[in-house]
Amino acid sequence: MEQIEVLISEEEVETKICELAKQISIDYAGKEVHLIAILKGSVFFTCELAKRLTVPVTMDFMTVSSYGDGMVSAGQITIKKELDEDIDGKEVLIVEDIVDSGHTLMHLKKLLLGRNPASLKIATLLDKPDCREVEIKPDYCGFVIPDRYVVGYGLDYAQQYRNLPYIGVIDQK
Ligand code: IMP
Ligand code: MG
Numbered sequence: 001m002e003q004i005e006v007l008i009s010e011e012e013v014e015t016k017i018c019e020l021a022k023q024i025s026i027d028y029a030g031k032e033v034h035l036i037a038i039l040k041g042s043v044f045f046t047c048e049l050a051k052r053l054t055v056p057v058t059m060d061f062m063t064v065s066s067y068g069d070g071m072v073s074a075g076q077i078t079i080k081k082e083l084d085e086d087i088d089g090k091e092v093l094i095v096e097d098i099v100d101s102g103h104t105l106m107h108l109k110k111l112l113l114g115r116n117p118a119s120l121k122i123a124t125l126l127d128k129p130d131c132r133e134v135e136i137k138p139d140y141c142g143f144v145i146p147d148r149y150v151v152g153y154g155l156d157y158a159q160q161y162r163n164l165p166y167i168g169v170i171d172q173k
Contacts, residue, residue, distance in 0.1 A: 004151065004161065004168035008143055013125070013153055013167060016142045017045065020123065021052030024093070024140060032056040034090040034117075038108070039063040039081065040162065041097030044154035045125040045142075049095065060085050066104045079111075092117040097154050098126040102136040109136070126150065126167065143167075 024033070032055065037046035039061050050057055063081035092112060099105055105122060113120055123140035130147045145167075151157045152164030161168070 002157070003171040004164065005171055006166050007145065007148070007150060007169050008167040010165040013142070013165075014048065017048045017125075018052055020140050020142060021049055021054075024049070024123065025052075025054040028053075028055045028091060028093075030055075031091050032058065034087060034092050035059045035095050036083065036087075036092055036112070037061050037095045038097070038104070041154045041156065042095045042125070044162075045097060046095045049123070058085075058090075060087075062108075064104055064108060066101075087112060087115050087117045089116070089118050092120045094120070094122045096122065096124040096138070098128065098150070099124045099136065099138055099141075100128050100131045101133040103134060105136050105138075106134045125153065126155075 033053065035046060035050060035057060037043060037059065050059065060083045061081065062079070062083050065078050065080050094105070094108060094112070096105060109120065121139040124138040125142040127138060127141045127144050128147055129144060148169045149157065150167050150169055151161035152166050152168045154162050156162045157170055
């Protein structure tokens with residue numbers, strides 16, 4: 001059985017999301033932002049962020065998979081659930097839980113840019129820049145974290161722990 005140690009508390013996560021929402025609302029003033037949540041990991045972050053945006057918001061969801069039930073990136077991506085709506089002319093903001101190797105976002109960014117959005121930016125709750133294999137930088141980032149496998153606030157380990165209200169690290173000792 002894994003032990004979970006708190007890395008970022010619920011309060012810290014919520015404070016940070018409020019700050020991000022404030023900044024995004026300023027940056028998108030006078031526009032409508034189209035959030036694309038990457039399922040399943042980013043649902044908690046997306047909801048909390050969306051509730052605090054003061055600009056008009058529309059939302060869509062996509063499931064992309066680059067990981068199995070293990071901890072190592074496969075370096076490959078499959079689209080498991082397509083967007084419901086066209087993004088042509090929209091101010092798209094991809095909402096991710098975590099950027100690790102960067103492969104998922106690199107692939108997604110290319111794919112979505114080909115669909116002619118008015119703009120395309122990335123918001124991520126967590127970033128592990130030490131793990132980057134391709135050059136990609138999120139436009140909005142909650143926390144830069146070290147190279148540790150994290151769970152909670154939507155993030156899973158073998159589909160478990162998504163419901164933890166904080167970000168924790170698994171200690172497998
Ligand atoms: P990337 O393509 O390597 O950047 O992987 C990004 C995806 O891998 C994220 O959207 C997560 O679903 C998953 N992932 C990467 N690191 C972690 C982690 O520490 N905990 C849980 N999921 C992770
Ligand atoms: Mg993900």
